[in-house]
Amino acid sequence: MHKALIGFAAAASLGLATVAVPSTADARCFGCAVGAGVAAGLIGGAIIGGAIANSPPPPPPGYYPPPPPPGAYGPAPAAYAQLGPGCYWSRPHKVWIEGYGWQWRRHPICP
Numbered sequence: 001m002h003k004a005l006i007g008f009a010a011a012a013s014l015g016l017a018t019v020a021v022p023s024t025a026d027a028r029c030f031g032c033a034v035g036a037g038v039a040a041g042l043i044g045g046a047i048i049g050g051a052i053a054n055s056p057p058p059p060p061p062g063y064y065p066p067p068p069p070p071g072a073y074g075p076a077p078a079a080y081a082q083l084g085p086g087c088y089w090s091r092p093h094k095v096w097i098e099g100y101g102w103q104w105r106r107h108p109i110c111p
Contacts (some may be wrong), residue, residue, distance in 0.1 A: 003052050016020045083108055 017040070019110040083089075095105040 007048055007052060009041055010044065010048045011041075044054070084110055085109055 087108055090107045090109050092104040092106050094102045097103050
């Protein structure tokens with residue numbers, strides 16, 4: 001569905017570009033831009049079709065990647081291991097980390 005929508009949007013933009021190109025003021029040239037529009041459409045379609053055809057297939061329905069192996073993330077830092085009485089960990093939420101982007105983080109909450 002997503003690939004079909006991208007292909008349709010690309011074809012629509014190429015079609016709109018061929019119609020929106022201003023024509024020359026030469027009265028003897030009826031349809032000079034039609035050949036250029038057809039050529040641009042064929043070349044653009046070949047490029048987009050090749051990109052879609054070379055994309056990897058989607059995973060089969062119901063496929064879930066295997067979980068990471070135990071210890072893949074290493075041990076928890078020592079500061080996170082010891083919380084005071086009545087303290088607990090917050091639910092994971094998105095935090096913007098400058099230079100990295102969005103990451104899921106948990107924070108200790110001590111009332």
